[in-house]
Amino acid sequence: MSNDDIIYQKMLKAIVEHQLPPGERLPEDKLSEAFGVSRTGIRKVLQRLALERFVVIQPNKGAQVNRPSRREASEVWDSRILLEPLLIPAISENWNDKLSQQFRTMVELEKQANLNGEVAQAIQLTAKFHYELARVGNNLVLAEFVEQLCYRSSLVIAAYGSRESVNCDCGDHMSLVDLLDRGLVSEAQHWMRHHLVHLKASISLTGKQDTHVDFGKLFA
Structure with missing residues (x-):
C-alpha cells in the first residue's frame, strides 16, 4: 500500500x-x-x-x-431503503453456516462496542455488517455501491444523527441473521426495510455545531 x-x-x-x-x-x-x-x-x-x-x-x-444537504441526506437513506432489501434473495441463495457464524461474530463485536461506549467502533461495525452482507450477493458493483452509501450514511449521521441513529432500538442485526438461517426471504426483506426506515427516521435535519480538531494528535 x-x-x-x-x-x-x-x-x-x-x-x-x-x-x-x-x-x-x-x-x-x-x-x-x-x-x-x-x-x-x-x-x-x-x-x-x-x-x-x-x-x-x-x-x-x-x-x-x-x-450533506438535507436533500442529499434524505436521498442517501432512500437509496439504501430501495436497494438493500432487493439484495436479500441473492444473499439468501449464497447463505451458508460459515457465513452465518461470520456475521454472528460481527454482530457480537458491534454489541460489545455499544456496551463499552465505543461509538466510533460501533458505527464502523454497523456499516461493515451492511456492506459485507451486500457482497454475499456476488454482485460486486452493487456491493461497492452499498459500501459507498454506508459511508455516506455515516457522514449523514455525523451531521444530523442522534444517539438512536448509532444504537438502533429497532432490533439488532442478529435478527436478520436468524431469518437468513431459516431461509425466510420475504421476512428478511421486510426486516431490512423496516430497519433502514427506522434509522432514517432517527435523523434530525437540523445539523450540529462544528468542533476543532488537533490533526497532529488525531493522526499521530
Missing part, C-alpha cells in the same frame, strides 16, 4: 468514525505537518476524497469535510 493510500485510509476512517466532523476545515499545511508529507501529497488525497464526496474543495477556501 502506497503512502497516499495509507493517508487516504486514515482520513476516510476519521471521517466515517466522526473524528473529523462535517464542516471541519482541512488545511493542507496542518495535514502535511501531521502526516509528515508534502502538501502535494495531501492535495492528492483530498482530491480523491472529494471525488467520493466525503470532502468539498472550494477555490480560495480550501477543503472541508462534506456537510
Whole structure:
C-alpha cells in the first residue's frame, strides 16, 4: 500500500468514525505537518476524497469535510431503503453456516462496542455488517455501491444523527441473521426495510455545531 493510500485510509476512517466532523476545515499545511508529507501529497488525497464526496474543495477556501444537504441526506437513506432489501434473495441463495457464524461474530463485536461506549467502533461495525452482507450477493458493483452509501450514511449521521441513529432500538442485526438461517426471504426483506426506515427516521435535519480538531494528535 502506497503512502497516499495509507493517508487516504486514515482520513476516510476519521471521517466515517466522526473524528473529523462535517464542516471541519482541512488545511493542507496542518495535514502535511501531521502526516509528515508534502502538501502535494495531501492535495492528492483530498482530491480523491472529494471525488467520493466525503470532502468539498472550494477555490480560495480550501477543503472541508462534506456537510450533506438535507436533500442529499434524505436521498442517501432512500437509496439504501430501495436497494438493500432487493439484495436479500441473492444473499439468501449464497447463505451458508460459515457465513452465518461470520456475521454472528460481527454482530457480537458491534454489541460489545455499544456496551463499552465505543461509538466510533460501533458505527464502523454497523456499516461493515451492511456492506459485507451486500457482497454475499456476488454482485460486486452493487456491493461497492452499498459500501459507498454506508459511508455516506455515516457522514449523514455525523451531521444530523442522534444517539438512536448509532444504537438502533429497532432490533439488532442478529435478527436478520436468524431469518437468513431459516431461509425466510420475504421476512428478511421486510426486516431490512423496516430497519433502514427506522434509522432514517432517527435523523434530525437540523445539523450540529462544528468542533476543532488537533490533526497532529488525531493522526499521530
